[in-house]
Amino acid sequence: xxxxxxxxxxxxxxxxxxxxxxxxxxxxxxxxxxxxxxxxxxxxxxxxxxxxxxxxxxxxxxxxxxxxxxxxxxxxxxxxxxxxxxxxxxxxxxxxxxxxxxxxxxxxxxxxxxxxxxxxxxxxxxxxxxxxxxxxxxxxxxxxxxxxxxxxxxxxxxxxxxxxxxxxxxxxxxxxxxxxxxxxxxxxxxxxxxxxxxxxxxxxxxxxxxxxxxxxxxxxxxxxxxxxxxxxxxxxxxxxxxxxxxxxxxxxxxxxxxxxxxxxxxxxxxxxxxxxxxxxxxxxxxxxxxxxxxxxxxxxxxxxxxxxxxxxxxxxxxxxxxxxxxxxxxxxxxxxxxxxxxxxxxxxxxxxxxxxxxxxxxxxxxxxxxxxxxxxxxxxxxxxxxxxxxxxxxxxxxxxxx
Numbered sequence: 557x558x559x560x561x562x563x564x565x566x567x568x569x570x571x572x573x574x575x576x577x578x579x580x581x582x583x584x585x586x587x588x589x590x591x592x593x594x595x596x597x598x599x600x601x602x603x604x605x606x607x608x609x610x611x612x613x614x615x616x617x618x619x620x621x622x623x624x625x626x627x628x629x630x631x632x633x634x635x636x637x638x639x640x641x642x643x644x645x646x647x648x649x650x651x652x653x654x655x656x657x658x659x660x661x662x663x664x665x666x667x668x669x670x671x672x673x674x675x676x677x678x679x680x681x682x683x684x685x686x687x688x689x690x691x692x693x694x695x696x697x698x699x700x701x702x703x704x705x706x707x708x709x710x711x712x713x714x715x716x717x718x719x720x721x722x723x724x725x726x727x728x729x730x731x732x733x734x735x736x737x738x739x740x741x742x743x744x745x746x747x748x749x750x751x752x753x754x755x756x757x758x759x760x761x762x763x764x765x766x767x768x769x770x771x772x773x774x775x776x777x778x779x780x781x782x783x784x785x786x787x788x789x790x791x792x793x794x795x796x797x798x799x800x801x802x803x804x805x806x807x808x809x810x811x812x813x814x815x816x817x818x819x820x821x822x823x824x825x826x827x828x829x830x831x832x833x834x835x836x837x838x839x840x841x842x843x844x845x846x847x848x849x850x851x852x853x854x855x856x857x858x859x860x861x862x863x864x865x866x867x868x869x870x871x872x873x874x875x876x877x878x879x880x881x882x883x884x885x886x887x888x889x890x891x892x893x894x895x896x897x898x899x900x901x902x903x904x905x906x907x908x909x910x911x912x913x914x915x916x917x918x919x920x921x922x923x924x925x926x927x928x929x930x931x932x933x934x935x936x937x938x939x940x941x942x943x944x945x946x947x948x949x950x951x952x953x954x955x956x957x958x
Contacts (some may be wrong), residue, residue: 557641560566560572561837563802567676567907569837574585577924578895580844582958584713585908587915589692591635591636591637591638591664591807592627592635592636592637592638592885593638593639593640593661593663593742594619594637594638594639594663594665594666594667594881594882595640595642595654595658595663595665595666595668595687595689596611596612596614596615596639596640596641596642596666596667596668596874597644597651597654597655597658597666597667597668597669597670597674597678597689598611598615598641598642598643598667598668598669598670598874599611599645599646599670599671599674600612600641600643600644600645601643602629602644602645602646602647603644603769603794603796604646604648604794604795605646605797606607606672606795607644607795607870608643609623609668609720609818610867610868610870610871610874611667611668611670611870611871611874612641612827612861613858613862613871614638614871614872614874614875615639615667615860615871615874615875615877615878616920617640617855617858617859617862617871617875618636618874618875618876618877618878618879619638619878621879622637622878622879623636623637626863627755628823628882628885628886628891629750630884630885630886630889630890630891631866631912631955632938633669634801635891637878637882640658640661640663640860640881641877642657642658643870644668644669644831645876646671647674648673648674648676648677648678649677650782651669651674651675651677652677652678652680652681652686654669655669655678655681655682655685655689656681656685657686658685658687659685659686659687662682662892663687663768664688664793664891664892664893664894664897665687665688665689665881665882665885665891665894665897666687666688666689666691667689667690667874667877667878667881668691668692668874668877669689669691670691670692670693670870670873670874671693671742671794672694672695672698672740672742672745673695673740673741673742673949674740675691675693675695675698675706676698676741679698679701679703679706680765682703682705682706683703683704683705683951686705686892686893686894686895687705687894688706688707688731688881688894688895688898688901689705689706689707689877690707690708690709690873690876690877690880690881691706691707691708691709691877692708692709692710692869692870692873692874692877692879692916693708693710693812694710694711694712694713694716694742694819695713695741695742695745696712696713696714696745696749696927697745698741698804699712699901699925699926699927700925700926702951703926704893704895704898704926705895705898705926705927707877707881707898707901707922707926708918708922708926708928708933709873709874709876709877709916709918710739710819710843710869710873710918711819711842711917711928712927712931713742713746713749713819713920713932714749714952714957715743715931715933715949715952715957716819716840716933717745717746717749717750717753718749718753718844718932718952718955718957719840719935719947719949719955720750720790720816720838720840720935721749721750721753721754721756721757721759722753722757722947722948722955722957723838723935723946724754724759724788724790724814724816724852725754725757725758725759725944726757726758726840726955727935728788728814728946729772729946730759730787730788730814731758731759731760731787731903732762732784732785732786732787732788732789733750733754733758733759733760733761733762733786733787733789733790733792734761734762734763734764734765734784734786734788734789734790735747735750735761735763735764735765735789735791735792736764736765736766736767736774736777736778736789736790736791736792736793736801736805737752737765737766737767737790737791737792737793737796738762738766738768738769738771738792738793738797739766739767739768739769740769742792742794742818743766743792743793744791745792746792746818747764747792750792751764751925753957756956758921760820762784762786763780763784763786765777765778765780765781765796767793769794769796769797770795770797771797771798771954772800773798774797774800774801774804774805775804775808778804778805778808778809779810779832781808782808783935784811786809787813787814788813788814788815788816789813789814789815789816790803790808790816790818791815791816791817791818791821792818793820794818794820795820795821795822795825798817798820798821798825798829799825799828799829802815802826802829802833802834802837802891803829803830803833803891806833806834811835811836811911812836813834813836814836814837814838814937815834815837815838816838816839817837817838817839819840819842821837821839821840821942822839822868822869822953823839823943824866824868825903826839826886826938831905831938831941834938835938835939835940835941836937836938836939837937837938838935838936838938838946839935839936839937839938839943840934840935840936841933841934841935841936841943841945841948842869842884842916842917842932843869843915843916843917843918843919843931843932843933844868844869844872844873844915844916844917844934845869845934846917846932846934846948847914847915847917847932849912849915850912851892851914852872853916855867855872855875855915856926859871869916869917872915872916873916873917875907875915875916875917876914876915876916879904879908879913879914880901880904880908880914881897881901881904883904883907883908884898884901884903884904885900886896886904887900887903887904888900901922902922903921904918905918905919905921905928906920906921917931917932918930918931919931919932922931930950930951931950932948932950933948933949933950934946934947934949935947935948936958944954
């Protein structure tokens with residue numbers, strides 16, 4: 557080939573490559589030693605800032621682990637993983653803005669947004685933007701929209717709420733339940749799955765009350781529920797309202813009524829409400845609190861030493877999202893082709909699980925809709941100031957659910 561023809565050939569190839577890759581993607585193409593950007597869309601402010609704080613710290617520790625092992629290996633070349641944080645302010649529109657910003661910067665993989673309302677907003681756009689993201693929303697409907705670029709880091713709500721209904725009806729032999737749930741998609745899913753499963757296990761939901769996010773006065777709803785004389789009250793809402801809900805519920809309903817917390821209720825909220833006040837409250841026991849491995853112990857100690865607080869499920873799930881998406885990049889040999897990264901995600905999770913590196917509870921690989929195939933989950937109840945385990949499962953079939 558003549559020199560002139562060679563020049564023409566390379567010019568045409570470069571022109572074609574420029575057509576199929578955005579300017580940001582061209583900048584994101586990796587060269588030896590160059591860092592790989594990974595997005596983190598976290599609720600650093602707003603009503604769910606508590607979760608965002610855990611997400612930021614969990615992903616930070618994950619990136620450090622990856623870089624301590626040499627970084628991400630793409631086609632034989634090592635690259636440092638660099639996190640790009642975005643505060644979505646617990647607002648759906650802001651979460652979409654963050655996803656667009658990541659794409660514009662050539663970032664095609666991220667952890668979050670995590671919460672159900674934010675995930676619902678983002679899944680309308682992330683496939684078009686070619687951005688894959690990990691999400692610990694437990695709402696099944698989020699994963700039933702056909703989105704091919706979302707991966708779940710946590711339990712399906714059918715598991716957690718189904719197990720809560722089973723424990724209340726079958727383990728504690730309670731027959732009359734009431735619900736106090738928020739009006740978001742998350743709250744509506746709690747109402748749907750608890751009502752259905754509590755009935756399946758021999759109980760009856762005798763009343764349902766609703767509230768808006770950021771509410772602080774639950775006395776009207778609780779007063780109406782008291783008239784129905786429930787044996788247990790299931791909450792379906794975020795952690796921001798947990799402390800107020802517990803205190804006001806005890807004030808109106810007394811201590812004999814079993815309080816059941818949603819997925820976002822943790823020991824930290826019970827402590828803030830007061831252990832004596834929170835007595836006889838049941839909360840989900842996530843995989844992070846069941847797994848006992850060197851990786852989990854190391855994460856817990858690092859989190860406590862660095863951030864002067866106890867690690868929680870949220871940070872552990874966000875940690876795992878960074879691990880398996882980064883490993884999927886290595887398997888796929890790309891950090892910009894989100895669909896190839898998704899194809900490699902199942903293998904990535906199974907490899908990391910075999911090495912004992914996952915700590916959030918999701919395991920077994922991914923289903924086609926992006927949800928984890930299996931998850932460690934249980935229920936705890938607060939008695940005499942301590943959490944007592946009531947039930948633990950790794951498969952829904954153990955309690956007769958699909």
